[in-house]
Amino acid sequence: MALFLSTFVNRVDKKGRVSVPATFRAALAAQSFSGIVCYRSFTNACIEGCGMDFMERLSDGAQSFDAFSAEQEDLSALIFADARQLPWDPEGRIVLPEDILAHAGIADQVSFVGKGQTFQIWEPEAYKAVEAEIRARALQSRPTLPLRPKVTP
Template sequence: MNTLIGTYECKVDTKGRLMLPSGLKKQMLSILEEGFVLKRSVFQPCLELYPMSQWNALMEKMNGLNRFSKKNNDFIRKFSAGVKMIEIDGNGRLLIPKDLIAFAGIEKELVVSSAINIVEIWDKDNYESVISNSDDFAELAEDVMGNDIDE
């Protein structure tokens, strides 16, 4: 799996089960059996679904942090708060734990959106609010990508 593509509107049932959109599931066929990690986003009120291989690569990087630094320990603790291992069942569903549903403010309708090599899970209203705030996107794009001279 190189990158994931797509944004999908879905519903979560009363038990917190989300049916993985078929377009996304097709892209993830080779990694479905690996399992996933679901966690709180650092910057937004959404959830991040990491394929296990992506999670392990990130953990390898974090494992290099000096644990005798308070700042590093605080970061690791907060970053890993609420982290859950997730499996996709035979029907293509994943169960979102109640504490993570509460963190993301998920009601019934949600948006599942690819973010390069992970998947973000948003309450639909929160997602629309963040995406529609495009006033500063042109400036952000220039700041992040404008100085990239590799073409």
């Protein structure tokens, strides 16, 4: 699985089209769907983005809930029912639907924010504020990240 790294700011045109960063497109090149999958974040005023492979893994994980349980129903509505497959055009652009743009408060620019196996799309100034909060929390709590042992074939 490829990784989404770095932060890129791109313009949104009047039709809602925006160029997906070339490195993000390259990370998704091997997938059967030529585009990205997006849904409105239920934790932030942003758009969650990923490839179809990640959505399939989420679907597999949702099977751990009891069928028709409240948790399973909520996650299905928040993620799968809201998800949009957004194909890119020959120039590497996608069209962000109006309701998704409104959710994230996006008008004329977006920040594509790499999150490893996924990414987020933010209104750039909103992301700067959130990033400052994240960095302030990190300075206070000094989080650590365990590394998996390297597997050799």
